[in-house]
Amino acid sequence: MTRILLATFWLLFFVVACSPRPIHFMREGPEASRPPKVAGGKIKPLWKFDTGKGYGSADALLWPVERDGHVYAAEPGGRVYALDIVTGRVVWETDLDLSLSSGLGLGKEWIVVASDEGELLSLNRQDGVQRWRVQIGAEILARPVVSSETILLRTGNGQVLGIDGQTGSVRWQVQHSVPSLSVHGLSAPLDMDNVAIVGFASGYLSGIDITTGRELWNTPIARSTGTNQIDRLIDIDADPFWVDGVLYVAAYQGGVTALSLESRKLIWRSNKSTLRNLVANQELLLVTVDDGSLSALDLETGEDLWGQSALVGRGVSNPVVVGSGVTGAVGDFEGYVYLVDLVSGKLVRRGRARGGAVIGLFGSDMSGVFYSLSENGVITAWKLPPAE
Structure with a gap:
């Protein structure tokens, strides 16, 4: 098995090193641990919604967004949804009839998504009706970010673009060189x-x-x-x-x-x-380290406060901070979602989402509600249980 994995790895290396295309890393390795036991029992989902499509290599590029009572989501097959955050009910659904590669960017009255053919599309937030559709001319490998009336885009050829939110026209562009080999995906602008x-x-x-x-x-x-x-x-x-x-x-x-x-x-x-997004409360920075362990760093000094190694090898997702800020959450490649005590680093509760690996967590507010996205397209809403 080790020889097969090494051969596959070096084949991937030589194929990709010859071009500026990004590479993908496995979510879990041959040394993946069993799901660890937790002392505090299970967490149960509030609701689930199945988009009906797997996310595959588009996983981290199609992030749902929670805002103003709705969860907005897009799946690679071209469907875009607005869901009610309380029930998971579909408020509206739009089929764009094209393959999507990145999203969602959220403006005050509209959302934007990008296709794998380099197109950028804008939809009304209220009903999902298309506002405009333009060709960017390059692969868009990061979640679009909306700043007032400007859409910020990252492309695979090293460009940063400022797009007019009303018309889709390019206002400006900045070019950076691209290494011959890079990791799949790009960070979204801040x-x-x-x-x-x-x-x-x-x-x-x-x-x-x-x-x-x-x-x-x-x-x-x-x-x-x-x-x-x-x-x-x-x-x-x-x-x-x-x-x-x-x-x-x-x-x-x-x-x-x-x-x-x-x-x-x-x-x-x-x-x-790490390749995963970071998250913080008032005292610490929570990091999903590349091996799957969790690490808490002091915000002011960067010193290690605690480490949690029970999830090593389990393809751990990005973390989120839940509720009042004393609890965190992560997901893994078998669909488990774990609650983490941010004071001690202990895993205190566990639940399981449908749809395979949890490829990302998103959303979190003082109510203790957060969401997971699975590789097969299932969005699950979770709520922090009341203190015992």
Whole structure:
């Protein structure tokens, strides 16, 4: 088995290294552990909705969004849905009759999705009716982000585009070089006070004026140090985010970095490698490390507060913080969803979603409701149980 896996790995390496196409990493490995036991019992879903389509390689690029009483979701076959967050009932459904590659971007009155043929489409949030459809001319490999009337796009050929939200026309574009080998997918831009903060496969982070497209700054977050192309991957695939004037950025094999938003000077750096989005409460940063372990880092110093290794090898999803901020949640490749005590790192409850591997968690508010997305297209709503 080991020889087969190694042969497959190196075949993938040689095929992909000859082109700028991104590579995919397995969600679980041959050493995947059994699902760990938890002390606090089960969590039960509030509702489930099956989109009817598998997400496959599009998994992390088609993120549902929860906003204003609805969950908006799209599946690779071209259907877009608005669901009621209380019941999971379909409010509206639109069939675009094309293959979708990334989404959803959410504006005040409209949403945007992208096709695998490089098209960008805008729909009304109220009823799903198409507003416009334009050809971008490049593969869109990140979730579109809407900043007021501008749509921020990342493309596979290294472009960052500012798109007019009313017409779909290109307002500006910024070009960066693309490494010959990169990890599948791109981080979504962060909209911060009219500046788009964008992480690149080169390990650089840039700030771009959203109105003009002028690049304001460009700073290295990680540097390649390996002896081969795999070891030299330093993609910023996790979405940058900020807390109290500090910007947190994760690079594959490049660690987690905290920067001052004002000066962009380094505050701290941890060697935790991840491709998953980070999340924080008021005290700690929760990281899904590449091996599947969880790590809590002090927000101010980056010091390790605790580690949880029970999920190593289980293809663990991005984490979310649930409810008042003392509980986290993650999913795994067998469809299990775990609640994590953020003070101790212990796994306190477990439930199981339909639809295979949990490829992402999203949404979370003070009510304790959050959602999982499975690789076969099932969206499940969960609620943090009351304290015992």
